[in-house]
Amino acid sequence: MQRKQGVVSIDQGTTSTRACWLGENSGFEHVAQREYSQFFPQSGWVEQDAETIWSDTLATCREVISHAGGLPAAIGITNQRETLIVWERATGKPIHRAIVWQDRRGADHCARLKAAGLEPLVHAKTGLLIDPYFSATKLAWILDNVEGARADAEAGKLAAGTVDSFLLWRLTKGRVHATDATNASRTLLFNIATQSWDADLLELFGVPASLLPEVRDTVADYGETDPEWFGAPVPIRALVGDQQSAAVGQGCFAPGMWKSTYGTGCFVLRNTGNTQVESHHRLLSTVGYRLNGEVTYAQEGGIFMAGAAVKWLRDKLGLIASSAETAQLAASVSDTGGVHVVPAFTGLGAPYWDMGARGAILGMTLDTGKAHIVRATLESVAFQTRDLLEAFAADAGHVETQTLRVDGGMVANDWFCQSLAD
Numbered sequence: 313m314q315r316k317q318g319v320v321s322i323d324q325g326t327t328s329t330r331a332c333w334l335g336e337n338s339g340f341e342h343v344a345q346r347e348y349s350q351f352f353p354q355s356g357w358v359e360q361d362a363e364t365i366w367s368d369t370l371a372t373c374r375e376v377i378s379h380a381g382g383l384p385a386a387i388g389i390t391n392q393r394e395t396l397i398v399w400e401r402a403t404g405k406p407i408h409r410a411i412v413w414q415d416r417r418g419a420d421h422c423a424r425l426k427a428a429g430l431e432p433l434v435h436a437k438t439g440l441l442i443d444p445y446f447s448a449t450k451l452a453w454i455l456d457n458v459e460g461a462r463a464d465a466e467a468g469k470l471a472a473g474t475v476d477s478f479l480l481w482r483l484t485k486g487r488v489h490a491t492d493a494t495n496a497s498r499t500l501l502f503n504i505a506t507q508s509w510d511a512d513l514l515e516l517f518g519v520p521a522s523l524l525p526e527v528r529d530t531v532a533d534y535g536e537t538d539p540e541w542f543g544a545p546v547p548i549r550a551l552v553g554d555q556q557s558a559a560v561g562q563g564c565f566a567p568g569m570w571k572s573t574y575g576t577g578c579f580v581l582r583n584t585g586n587t588q589v590e591s592h593h594r595l596l597s598t599v600g601y602r603l604n605g606e607v608t609y610a611q612e613g614g615i616f617m618a619g620a621a622v623k624w625l626r627d628k629l630g631l632i633a634s635s636a637e638t639a640q641l642a643a644s645v646s647d648t649g650g651v652h653v654v655p656a657f658t659g660l661g662a663p664y665w666d667m668g669a670r671g672a673i674l675g676m677t678l679d680t681g682k683a684h685i686v687r688a689t690l691e692s693v694a695f696q697t698r699d700l701l702e703a704f705a706a707d708a709g710h711v712e713t714q715t716l717r718v719d720g721g722m723v724a725n726d727w728f729c730q731s732l733a734d
Contacts, residue, residue, distance in 0.1 A: 313543050316382030320546075322369055324391040324475050325554065326350075326412065326576040327623070329365060331372035333380050344375035351409065356416035356658060359409035362397045365475065366482050370541060377542055387483075387537065388550035390557040391475040392576075393498045396450040398461065398472045398523070404482060407470065408458050411450040414576075414616055414658040418449025419667040430516065437503045437510050439588060439597030439609075441665055445616070447474060448500035448517040455518065465520050472523040474498070476551045480525075480534055483548060488535040491525040492551040493602040502527065504588065504599055507607065530556075530601040555579040556600055559610065562717040564600075570704075574722035577661070578618035578693060580700045582611045593703040594663040611707070613662035613700035617655035617671075618693045619721050624657070625689055631682040639727040642687040650675040653688040663703040693722065694732045 317336040323329070328347040335341040346368040351359040377383060394413035399406045411417070422442045425431070431442045440446055451472055455462045464470050471481065474495045480488055496502040496509075501519060503510040507527070514521055528534065530552045536545035552560070555573055559581045562571040567585035572578060581600065588597050589611045600610035617624075622638060625631045632638060656669035673685065701716075722728055 313377075314382045315385065316380055318380060318384050320373055320376060320384045320387045322373065322387065322389045322391075322479065323554070324365060324369060324389065324479065326392045326395075326414075326620075329368040329372055331369070331376045333376040333384065335380075342376045342379040344372035344379075346372060350412065354417070356419070358412040358415040358658065360395070360412055362399070362406040362410045362478060365410065366479065369479055369482075374542065383542060383544060383546055386547045386549040388552070389476050389479055389548070390552050390554050391479070391495070393474060393495055393553040393555065394445060394447045394450075395475050396447045396454070396472065397475065397478045398451065398454050398458075398465075398470055399478065399481070400464075401469055401471050401486065404486060406478075407461060408454050410475070411454070413445055414620075415450060416444050416658055416667060417453055418444030419659075421449045421452060422667065425516070434500060434513065434516070437505070437513060438500055439497070439504050440500055441594065441596070442500070443665055444667060445614075445661065446498055446500040448513070448519065451499075451519055451523075452517050465523050468522050470523055471525070473525045474553075476553075477525045480548065480551065483537045483541065484535045485538040485540075487538075488548075489525045490528050490534055490551070492530045492532070492553075493527055493599045493607065494530060494553040494556040495551065496525075496527045497599040498553060504597065504607075504609070507602070529603055529605065531603055552601065555581055555612070555614075556598075556610065558719055559583065559600060562719060564717065569717075571717040571719065572697060572700075574618045574693065574718065574720035574728075576618065576620045576623075577614060577616045578697060578700075578720075579612060579614040580697070580704070580716075582704060584609045584611050589707070591703075591707050593706045594665055595700075595703055595707060596662070611704070613703055615661045615693075615696040615700065616658050618696075620657070621653070621655040621689050621693065622722065624655070625686060629685075631686060635721070635725070638686050638690060639725045641683045642690050642727045642731075645681075645683045645687055648675075648688040648691065649680055649684040650677070651680055651684045651688040653685065653692045655689065655692050662700060690725070690728045691731055693728070694734075697732060
């Protein structure tokens, strides 16, 4: 198959996997997408089948390459960030389901660390707060709860990483075990000042360094795909966490520019240039991207439930058949009738960081209908965004929100976007 002008972007998300062919005119010429299931084995636990993630990635890439009629010049990968996978080096087989970023099983572990007064140390090194949202306690849980995992890890038989690392391993058939600085910065194990895995943090969480991938620039040489997958090798030239990739896609290259993405969750990122900002309102400092060894930092606030709350209306409550119905339903009532939805199904993120919070619907009467609940659910995402923007403004000392660039599945909903703007 001949080489064509264009690149393939793999977008491995929380509820679906997509491959997109970006043509020479900078437009997406074809997109292939597959939704997949999550598993909830206990309250607050969220898992995914890593083999399904891999097979869907391969299938969607093959579809867009077939549609283009040629091989791309390169592949780039963006991914759900904190989701953690551990696999056998010899076979590439995962030893446990992927533990998803929404998962809260590490709450007790985090509580013990915070009670011991360790959060200031962790925050100073990582820019993050101690929370099960991040990867470290997920990895510690697998090592401590999967039979033989810790011994195999210490013997060098296992590899671990976020989804980008797992896909890179599979695409290169184990020849490359690497990640980029944006994904590494979401693990609680990476020092964002020194740009390296931190020995103190590895010891604190009980993680052998041999498990972890090499950390490279966001745009770098990540090897080539094995010829088996697409008929000939294809260079892999970028890895980047999904929220950072959205900021790049929105052109947030100058300090002070920001975006808000409404996918499964909602994440606001603000470019802070070469400055690692210290937040006094429980926002995070993270790596925005790293190019040619030079780090651009970002300040971030995240809420765990945005589009996932709409999915809950559809899949669990059966109030809607499709997300598109929510705009009409929300507009069909003048207000929520006093109903408030708190979509804390997996806890509350910034600026509250309440691991034990759970979802609630409040204020219902006999007059409450599904339109009120739908409207209140959409409004809850807008109100949580306002909480984040107020935290950003408090850190900055003044309100500077003139333009907020938005993306993600929810922004196709005009009613929601107007509610957000209001």
